[in-house]
Amino acid sequence: xxxxxxxxxxxxxxxxxxxxxxxxxxxxxxxxxxxxxxxxxxxxxxxxxxxxxxxxxxxxxxxxxxxxxxxxxxxxxxxxxxxxxxxxxxxxxxxxxxxxxxxxxxxxxxxxxxxxxxxxxxxxxxxxxxxxxxxxxxxxxxxxxxxxxxxxxxxxxxxxxxxxxxxxxxxxxxxxxxxxxxxxxxxxxxxxxxxxxxxxxxxxxxxxxxxxxxxxxxxxxxxxxxxxxxxxxxxxxxxxxxxxxxxxxxx
Amino acid sequence: xxxxxxxxxxxxxxxxxxxxxxxxxxxxxxxxxxxxxxxxxxxxxxxxxxxxxxxxxxxxxxxxxxxxxxxxxxxxxxxxxxxxxxxxxxxxxxxxxxxxxxxxxxxxxxxxxxxxxxxxxxxxxxxxxxxxxxxxxxxxxxxxxxxxxxxxxxxxxxxxxxxxxxxxxxxxxxxxxxxxxxxxxxxxxxxxxxxxxxxxxxxxxxxxxxxxxxxxxxxxxxxxxxxxxxxxxxxxxxxxxxxxxxxxxxxxxxxxxxxxxxxxxxxxxxxxxxxxxxxxxxxxxxxxxxxxxxxxxxxxxxxxxxxxxxxxxxxxxxxxxxxxxxxxxxxxxxxxxxxxxxxxxxx
Numbered sequence: 114x115x116x117x118x119x120x121x122x123x124x125x126x127x128x129x130x131x132x133x134x135x136x137x138x139x140x141x142x143x144x145x146x147x148x149x150x151x152x153x154x155x156x157x158x159x160x161x162x163x164x165x166x167x168x169x170x171x172x173x174x175x176x177x178x179x180x181x182x183x184x185x186x187x188x189x190x191x192x193x194x195x196x197x198x199x200x201x202x203x204x205x206x207x208x209x210x211x212x213x214x215x216x217x218x219x220x221x222x223x224x225x226x227x228x229x230x231x232x233x234x235x236x237x238x239x240x241x242x243x244x245x246x247x248x249x250x251x252x253x254x255x256x257x258x259x260x261x262x263x264x265x266x267x268x269x270x271x272x273x274x275x276x277x278x279x280x281x282x283x284x285x286x287x288x289x290x291x292x293x294x295x296x297x298x299x300x301x302x303x304x305x306x307x308x309x310x311x312x313x314x315x316x317x318x319x320x321x322x323x324x325x326x327x328x329x330x331x332x333x334x335x336x337x338x339x340x341x342x343x344x345x346x347x348x349x350x351x352x353x354x355x356x357x358x359x360x361x362x363x364x
Numbered sequence: 365x366x367x368x369x370x371x372x373x374x375x376x377x378x379x380x381x382x383x384x385x386x387x388x389x390x391x392x393x394x395x396x397x398x399x400x401x402x403x404x405x406x407x408x409x410x411x412x413x414x415x416x417x418x419x420x421x422x423x424x425x426x427x428x429x430x431x432x433x434x435x436x437x438x439x440x441x442x443x444x445x446x447x448x449x450x451x452x453x454x455x456x457x458x459x460x461x462x463x464x465x466x467x468x469x470x471x472x473x474x475x476x477x478x479x480x481x482x483x484x485x486x487x488x489x490x491x492x493x494x495x496x497x498x499x500x501x502x503x504x505x506x507x508x509x510x511x512x513x514x515x516x517x518x519x520x521x522x523x524x525x526x527x528x529x530x531x532x533x534x535x536x537x538x539x540x541x542x543x544x545x546x547x548x549x550x551x552x553x554x555x556x557x558x559x560x561x562x563x564x565x566x567x568x569x570x571x572x573x574x575x576x577x578x579x580x581x582x583x584x585x586x587x588x589x590x591x592x593x594x595x596x597x598x599x600x601x602x603x604x605x606x607x608x609x610x611x612x613x614x615x616x617x618x619x620x621x622x623x624x625x626x627x628x629x630x631x632x633x634x635x636x637x638x639x640x641x642x643x644x645x646x647x648x649x650x651x652x653x654x655x656x657x658x659x660x661x662x663x664x665x666x667x668x669x670x671x672x673x674x675x676x677x678x679x680x681x682x683x684x685x686x687x688x689x690x691x692x693x694x695x696x697x698x699x700x701x702x703x704x705x706x707x708x709x710x711x
Contacts, residue, residue, distance in 0.1 A: 167578055193580040205575035207568045211695040218568050218579060225585040227562045227593060237561065260695045276579065
């Protein structure tokens with residue numbers, strides 16, 4: 114791949130928690146519009162990597178480049194504004210806000226200033242239109258006025274996605290969007306993500322255990338084990354790699 | 365038999381105090397109820413307003429009236445307050461100036477202190493932050509108590525009667541209406557903010573700070589804004605309070621005053637913009653009822669403590685049995701009904 118179509122690059126990223134090395138010089142590249150899959154056994158550092166990528170965690174060393182810009186020192190809100198949007202493995206919704214408000218928060222442009230008090234009602238209406246489009250796509254439009262805490266587990270997962278999609282990301286970091294979701298819905302979510310990628314050209318970095326569903330949609334796969342990239346390549350090549358089988362199954 | 369004028373005076377006085385508490389609890393609801401930041405330094409921001417009135421009204425009045433000052437401030441402020449009030453009686457405009465200047469000084473000071481106080485919030489967890497803010501509040505009080513040139517230390521300071529140009533009961537009525545006007549303004553600001561996109565951001569930060577940051581919210585700036593607004597509002601309440609009481613004493617601004625406001629917001633319903641007017645009404649009704657009742661209470665200790673004990677019990681009861689308060693929070697709707705109707709009807 115050439116550097117022109119590279120959207121996101123994490124270079125030699127390391128992160129330790131006390132004595133535990135969660136990430137050890139991890140280098141991951143996500144090209145424009147590609148779906149990059151990251152797999153690995155539990156505790157291999159996948160979630161840590163996503164949290165470093167979105168800015169919730171700071172790396173100990175290494176650099177993060179997004180669209181040719183160094184974003185290593187940027188806080189999460191600034192990375193979000195550039196188009197790096199993350200979903201959380203365990204949904205972190207705003208439980209007392211309604212479903213619609215959860216989505217609106219991700220869509221709204223005026224965020225900190227009380228001057229938004231004076232922002233036009235028209236602007237809010239446009240946001241509502243956009244929010245409902247996304248809610249409809251994910252079949253959440255019927256529960257739009259419910260507080261997020263009243264949703265089922267599956268609906269919470271969907272709302273995480275809705276919130277991420279409405280913000281019109283350039284790079285979506287997805288942390289196990291299929292975990293805990295029934296197989297039928299999981300398939301649908303994957304189809305849906307694939308469609309979003311095709312139609313809107315959103316690049317995705319997907320962390321997922323459900324290889325049966327996710328693998329066939331991936332362009333490129335990274336395998337993490339003990340905080341290191343032990344294998345990478347096309348989906349076919351990676352599943353054939355004996356190192357990968359060893360990481361999952363042991364000696 | 366109680367004379368009608370006495371009943372009127374009682375009602376007017378209560379109305380003024382109610383208005384002041386509505387401003388204070390509105391500011392608490394904004395910062396604590398909506399944003400979830402335990403602003404336990406509320407008494408200090410309230411005090412900033414009162415101290416501005418205490419420090420400035422007499423000095424400014426004396427300067428305006430051309431009265432030469434003699435002696436120490438702490439010993440003479442009450443005397444000069446009376447002299448200046450007599451001048452204000454002939455010159456309403458002077459009263460207006462003496463009222464407005466402390467406001468113009470207190471609000472920016474409180475806003476600045478509020479923004480400063482919002483910074484520890486970035487590093488400290490909720491409980492530690494609460495303790496830090498209590499300490500901050502006590503520092504403000506202790507400094508005022510010991511630095512006598514400010515508001516006379518433990519002597520307190522006299523405050524000019526800015527409505528001296530009116531005769532009683534119009535004077536008290538004017539004070540009440542002024543306070544009510546500010547209270548309505550403060551509450552309306554809270555109400556509109558809570559239903560604006562800014563209100564949505566406040567609740568999002570309260571619900572999940574990390575998620576809010578990941579979705580584009582600069583949490584530090586949101587806190588600074590909320591503390592700036594909340595503290596400015598509390599300072600307005602403080603200025604009104606000083607002019608209402610007619611004097612200022614640093615020891616009137618202990619942490620227990622903060623908790624009275626916490627009580628109002630908790631009883632009213634944290635997170636619901638209706639809580640300030642509701643909670644302040646419940647508190648004042650109870651406080652006045654206890655004031656009447658305690659004459660008949662045979663308790664083996666100072667009967668004045670009965671009110672503290674009763675209010676403490678009330679706070680504990682609400683936190684345990686009805687944490688959502690009298691008016692529970694509802695999912696907010698920042699857009700008007702037609703906006704959503706248009707879209708939902710198509711689904």
